[in-house]
Amino acid sequence: xxxxxxxxxxxxxxxxxxxxxxxxxxxxxxxxxxxxxxxxxxxxxxxxxxxxxxxxxxxxxxxxxxxxxxxxxxxxxxxxxxxxxxxxxxxxxxxxxxxxxxxxxxxxxxxxxxxxxxxxxxxxxxxxxxxxxxxxxxxxxxxxxxxxxxxxxxxxxxxxxxxxxxxxxxxxxxxxxxxxxxxxxxxxxxxxxxxxxxxxxxxxxxxxxxxxxxxxxxxxxxxxxxxxxxxxxxxxxxxxxxxxxxxxxxxxxxxxxxxxxxxxxxxxxxxxxxxxxxxxxxxxxxxxxxxxxxxxxxxxxxxxxxxxxxxxxxxxxxxxxxxxxxxxxxxxxxxxxxxxxxxxxxxxxxxxxxxxxxxxxxxxxxxxxxxxxxxxxxxxxxxxxxxxxxxxxxxxxxxxxxxxxxxxxxxxxxxxxxxxxxxxxxxxxxxxxxxxxxxxxxxxxxxxxxxxxxxxxxxxxxxxxxxxxxxxxxxxxxxxxxxxxxxxxxxxxxxxxxxxxxxxxxxxxxxxxxxxxxxxxxxxxxxxxxxxxxxxxxxxxxxxxxxxxxxxxx
Numbered sequence: 001x002x003x004x005x006x007x008x009x010x011x012x013x014x015x016x017x018x019x020x021x022x023x024x025x026x027x028x029x030x031x032x033x034x035x036x037x038x039x040x041x042x043x044x045x046x047x048x049x050x051x052x053x054x055x056x057x058x059x060x061x062x063x064x065x066x067x068x069x070x071x072x073x074x075x076x077x078x079x080x081x082x083x084x085x086x087x088x089x090x091x092x093x094x095x096x097x098x099x100x101x102x103x104x105x106x107x108x109x110x111x112x113x114x115x116x117x118x119x120x121x122x123x124x125x126x127x128x129x130x131x132x133x134x135x136x137x138x139x140x141x142x143x144x145x146x147x148x149x150x151x152x153x154x155x156x157x158x159x160x161x162x163x164x165x166x167x168x169x170x171x172x173x174x175x176x177x178x179x180x181x182x183x184x185x186x187x188x189x190x191x192x193x194x195x196x197x198x199x200x201x202x203x204x205x206x207x208x209x210x211x212x213x214x215x216x217x218x219x220x221x222x223x224x225x226x227x228x229x230x231x232x233x234x235x236x237x238x239x240x241x242x243x244x245x246x247x248x249x250x251x252x253x254x255x256x257x258x259x260x261x262x263x264x265x266x267x268x269x270x271x272x273x274x275x276x277x278x279x280x281x282x283x284x285x286x287x288x289x290x291x292x293x294x295x296x297x298x299x300x301x302x303x304x305x306x307x308x309x310x311x312x313x314x315x316x317x318x319x320x321x322x323x324x325x326x327x328x329x330x331x332x333x334x335x336x337x338x339x340x341x342x343x344x345x346x347x348x349x350x351x352x353x354x355x356x357x358x359x360x361x362x363x364x365x366x367x368x369x370x371x372x373x374x375x376x377x378x379x380x381x382x383x384x385x386x387x388x389x390x391x392x393x394x395x396x397x398x399x400x401x402x403x404x405x406x407x408x409x410x411x412x413x414x415x416x417x418x419x420x421x422x423x424x425x426x427x428x429x430x431x432x433x434x435x436x437x438x439x440x441x442x443x444x445x446x447x448x449x450x451x452x453x454x455x456x457x458x459x460x461x462x463x464x465x466x467x468x469x470x471x472x473x474x475x476x477x478x479x480x481x482x483x484x485x486x487x488x489x490x491x492x493x494x495x496x497x498x499x500x501x502x503x504x505x506x507x508x509x510x511x512x513x514x515x516x517x518x519x520x521x522x523x524x525x526x527x528x529x530x531x532x533x534x535x536x537x538x539x540x541x542x543x544x545x546x547x548x549x550x551x552x553x554x
Contacts, residue, residue: 001481002124002451004067007041009059012503014511023496024477027485028525034512035485035501039455042066043126045092047116052100061097068092068123068450076122085109090123092116125449136424142408144439145392146361149368154361155403161354162402168347171333175343186334192313193331196324199309203318209302234279241275248272358405365394365406372442379438382472384465387416390435434461441472452476454484462488470494474550489529493546500525522547 007016012034027035044050045066055062068090070077080087086107093105094116104111106119146155234241248268255261310317369392376390394406411420412435423435454473461469470491476482477496486492500515517525526543527535 001069002042002066002483003069004065005038005042005045006063006065007038008063009056010041010044010054010062010064011037011056012512013037013041014056014506016512016514018499018514020481020483021497022477022481024474024482024484024494026492026495026498027483027501028487028492028498028529029501030503031487032503034503036455037512038501038514039126039453039483039485042124042453044096045094045116046120046124046126047104047113049113050094050096050100050102052096052098054096055098059098061095063093063095065091065093074122076119079119079122080107083115085111090119092119092123121449123449124451124453126453127455138407138409141392141410141423142403145365145368145372145408148372148442149364151361151364151368154357154364157357158354158361158404159402161350161357162400165347165350165354168343168350172340172343172347175340186331189327189331189334193324193327196309196320196327199305199320201306201309201317201320203321206306206317209299229282230279233275233282241272241279244268244272244275354400355405358400361404362394362406365404365408369394369408372439375442376435376438379442379472380435382468383434383438383461384468385414385434388412388414389420390438391420434465437461437469441476451481451483454482454486456485456487463490466490467494470550487529489526489543489546492529493526493543494550498522498525519547 001022002020004020005016005018007013007018009015016038018038027038029035040048040054041064044054045064068076070080070088070090076090077087080090083106086109089107091105091107093108094102095104096102102113104113104116106115146152232240248265251261251265251268255265306317306320310320313320313323315323373391377388380388380390389412391411393409393411395409396406397404410423412423413420466488467490470488471494473482473484473491474494474496484491484495492498498517500517500521502513502515504511504513515521523540523543524535526546527539530543531539
């Protein structure tokens, strides 16, 4: 459930910190006051795309934070743990700067928009005011029944299996159509793979070979340099080390006459020790040095072979291993392609795998369609469409598709005795609103999200139907947190709690403010929704009666 929502500098909201209650809550106010802005802010926290337009004029950035409760052992807690977020709380935060760049956080840790959308499935389900229009699209109808059936994972599996089958089928067709070209390419690849394998190139060995080649190629210069250093230090008539040793001994002798020279004599002696060690190191290095023309020639040949191979394939020597891997992969593909029987077997196996998982999805859809059809038909009777009927038709596709073995079609008749026809061809605006609302409320009952949000989904209805809609949302609020942005007093009167949103001028700018309504304030707000600008005592009495009667009609 949504516990707290903090909004800063978002559209016309300067700062709002809202604490939410359980049950059914109504958000009311004049048109343009900012009711839907709060829904948009929550959608932003749940991963909705954003641009610079959401940042309040004159501000550097907009920020939204939404805190939700976490039930021990819930799917939400499991998701947080599996993605290495703190699982004891659920705090989503989204920041959008004036340049349109955004950052997202879950429990204080940086997150991706994909992660926000994924966790959002556990948290909130938002139904916009134009959601019922999407029900005219086949893909939206299919998505609704699949979501209601809890078949989201199965849908992904079907899509993956279909893709694998189509790829296997395309490989078989391609092999049958281009056997000669594939054979020529495979022959070339076989030679290239053999050539590169025989080269036996590896990056580490190449670095060692290069280092050895540089050393051997410069062996004469290295030997001359070592000899010169030893001659200067210890082996020539004018060698420095004997002279320095004599000087050190003289200085040490003088310390007997003046102890102040002791530190200098010690430093001199330490330096002689270091120089002696240097002479030993150079001699050991000199002993290892040798001219080896044969080995140098061998290395030259190796380097030339590698360089020529890299030049031939237009890559650097370091890229040769990756090239070999790619050629082997392609060779293996063509090897399989060269065997039509194997390709045909693979195509049959992948098709069978697709049919197996697709039939499971079909079975789930058939069951869900029956349940949802009956529930929506019942809802239509409640929503003043007596005699109306709703049915979900599953029309088989001979070849199947990425979404399964059938198309989904919503059929409806608004009046008793009339035949069922596609929803897009039958329903008027008001009927579509009521059918769409019934679908959304019923489908939401099966949704795993703990918070359900309806943003002016009651547009196009009124009177007794509006009261029925309010009761439906209130019943839904018995098991789920329900938030509804509405202009209808009949709906708002059914809510467990109510907020009023209004625009005010603050420091020369228009801002949106939220007022939490008590019982008396609710009477005034419902009266405003009933009577408009002029509120009479009769209107107030009607509002009070609507609020007092809501419990009796449940």
